[in-house]
Amino acid sequence: MKLFPAIDLFSGKAVRLYKGDYANMTVYNEDPVRVALDFKRSGAKFMHVVDLEGAKSGDTPNIETVKKIVKAFGGFVEVGGGIRSLEVIKKYIDAGVMRVILGTAAVTDRDFLTYAVKLYGEKIAVGVDIKDGFVAIKGWTEKSELEAFAFCRDLQIIGVKTIICTDISRDGAMKGTNHELYTKLMREVNINVIASGGVTDITDIERLSASGIYGAIIGKAYYTGAIDLKGALEVANDN
Secondary structure: OEEEEEEEEEOOEEEEEEOOEEEEEEEEEOOHHHHHHHHHHHOOOEEEEEEHHHHHHOOOOOHHHHHHHHHHHOOEEEEEOOOOOHHHHHHHHHOOOOEEEEOHHHHHOHHHHHHHHHHHHHHEEEEEEEEOOEEEEOOOOEEEEEEHHHHHHHHHHHOOOEEEEEEHHHOOOOOOOOHHHHHHHHHHOOOEEEEEOOOOOHHHHHHHHHHOOOEEEEOHHHHOOOOOHHHHHHHHOOO
């Protein structure tokens, strides 16, 4: 299983939100590049980055920070946060990002998603944020009418190879990940699934790895010290 330690960016700083609430933000490090270097020293080969400001604006306000992170880390970096144009996708790819994650745009503009997948193939992933069984959009502030599993089946038909699936109720809450959700999802679709939200301790890593899931994101548990990244990588047999 691939582990993706995460950096959420806001004003050039590494932060974390509680259940996606911008009013409930904690700054964990003023220098995200130092965080990326710590990931690297721990042995991580993959990283997940979200531009929280970009999620609101649809632009790339932290692109220079992303470039520095990519250079310092030297591994596989995926980025999400308000990506809803080919111009922004190209900016990230040109910056050395290896996979970009579409969120709201994948739900609201199917033609854009289809064209992006046609152009960039496996470099396009989709974030599937789930609230009460449905796909949430616009920074988790709205619940769409799309049933989550049906949406994932559509993504497979379009040709999407990777989805980042977040149980919003677990994100940043340190309550453990929703193993049942991911087990059901992997039965529904033949897509690489990355589990996001609620990874709390080494037991979560062990269970996710044993399930055969493609990957998992570690966020708050890293920053609070609840999970030792080097030990988690060993448990996941990350490669």
